[in-house]
Amino acid sequence: MTILIIEDEPKTGDYLMRGLAESGFAVRLARTGREGLAMAKEGAADLALVVLDVMLPGMDGWQVLAALRADQATEQVPVLFLTARDEVQDRVRGLELGADDYLVKPFAFVELVARIRTLLRRGPAREDDxxxxxxxxxxxxxxxxxxxxxxxxxxxxxxxxxxxxxxxxxxxxxxxxxxxxxxxxxxxxxxxxxxxxxxxxxxxxxxxxxxxxxxxxxxxxxxxxxxxxxxxxxxxx
Missing domain, CATH: 1.10.10.10 (Winged helix-like DNA-binding domain superfamily/Winged helix DNA-binding domain)
Known part of the structure; x- marks a missing residue:
């Protein structure tokens, strides 16, 4: 099962990909929202979790999340927002749109890994409606x-x-x-x-x-x- 990172900042994306790979995860990296959405849909069968930035060029994280939740193949995939947007209304918006967790940059990598493992332990099924x-x-x-x-x-x-x-x-x-x-x-x-x-x-x-x-x-x-x-x-x- 694969973790998909959608992050446009080169250093952050490379850091996340290297760190998660060293932590034992299979990882893919997309640099734009549209690229990430396409990769999520193409690899939905093996997709375990998406780590998603909000401020992406062209198609932002809010739009990517909405598209993931609207597609039957990806609607149950856990999504963790990882973003510099730390306002309460941003966190509320992300969770209301269907994100499973929200972590603000700068962040501790060990906390990110802990949150990812927690989400993965919940399994593929989402909560009862x-x-x-x-x-x-x-x-x-x-x-x-x-x-x-x-x-x-x-x-x-x-x-x-x-x-x-x-x-x-x-x-x-x-x-x-x-x-x-x-x-x-x-x-x-x-x-x-x-x-x-x-x-x-x-x-x-x-x-x-x-x-x-x-x-x-x-x-x-x-x-x-x-x-x-x-x-x-x-x-x-």
Missing amino acids: LIRIGDLEIDVLRRRVRRGATTIVLTSQEFALLHLLAQRQGQVLSRSIIASQVWDMNFDSDTNVIEVAVRRLRRKLDDPFPVKLIHTRRGMGYVCDLAPVPVPVPDAP
């Missing part, structure tokens, strides 16, 4: 949320938070995991951004309904489930 937990229904592709007959309007950040919790239903997610997955940042114990975001999500998702879905495990994190995860009781001495 519909997630259901009790009366909660999440339409992943259309980014729509309902509880019963009620449509719940969420911001992009609130949707990302709910999606993460729902994907891992029943698992307690620490604040550091949530921070890295939703905000792409290292956890800072002095900030309450996660608590504020969870509180806002609960106001929309839980407060109007008798059955609560988002539960707090004090000192551990948050979990999405129909019932709160029981706190373990220590064995008697």
Whole structure:
């Protein structure tokens, strides 16, 4: 299985190709968006993952990603954006268009390899288009949320938070995991951004309904489930 790099900056492209090859991957390199798209379609049967720059000549990364997702042969191939565009709206746009991960330049090569291996472990199938937990229904592709007959309007950040919790239903997610997955940042114990975001999500998702879905495990994190995860009781001495 092959990793396709689509990168127009010569030094970066050569560096990635050499480094990934030395890490044990089969690698191909395209210098333009159109060339990369053609190579992806021609080699779709053996394509494991695409590492894609955004700022490409002629056909940019956004257009390449849209074309990959619109083609049945490549719609399930994982795509990792690797770009100097570090604005939050760029990361959100990439993920909403169907990218599986987004890494900002400059980057640590070991982190890139770790992210690639994580994506490859997920296998070729993409996530379910519909997630259901009790009366909660999440339409992943259309980014729509309902509880019963009620449509719940969420911001992009609130949707990302709910999606993460729902994907891992029943698992307690620490604040550091949530921070890295939703905000792409290292956890800072002095900030309450996660608590504020969870509180806002609960106001929309839980407060109007008798059955609560988002539960707090004090000192551990948050979990999405129909019932709160029981706190373990220590064995008697």
